[in-house]
Amino acid sequence: MKSKKTHKLYNLPEHDSKKDNLKLLRVLSTPEYLKIDFGYYATGYYKRGGWVKMDKATVVRDTKKGKAYKLIDTVNIPIAPAELDFNTSHDWLYFSLIFEPISSTTKVIDVIESDPGEPTDFNLYNIELSNPILIKK
Secondary structure (H helix, E strand, O other): OOOOOEEEEEEOOOOEEOOOOEEEEEEEEOOOOEEEEEEEEOOOOOOOOOEEOEOOOOEEEEOOOOOEEEEEEEEOOOEOOOOEEOOOOOOEEEEEEEEOOOOOOOOEEEEEOOOOOOOOOOOEEEEEOOOOEEEEO
16 A cells, blocks of 8 residues: 655744845755745836745755755746846735755745845745644645
């Protein structure tokens, strides 16, 4: 009999970030990949809201072990040097980052686009992976 794989879903996990316009929505950890969903809204800093892109070197880091997991793919956000231009300073974007699978025992991760990073980089720290919703597949 085939064993069922368990996926762990973390909704609105606690974390540290310096970007007010980047919202961490959820983390889905599966045996095959780690998917992190975000919401991002353009700012009034640029006339038409500016642009977004993701660096291909972005990683998830296991905060305790220091192990890094590579970015595999993105959904709805281009990988640099390509970029997505906003039309207005009121635009919203929902996007996902797909990484290599993390250990099932990992409790805290960081998402690092660039370290130490610039203010425009998507760096999030101390993402708490606690109290998951378990999904049997």
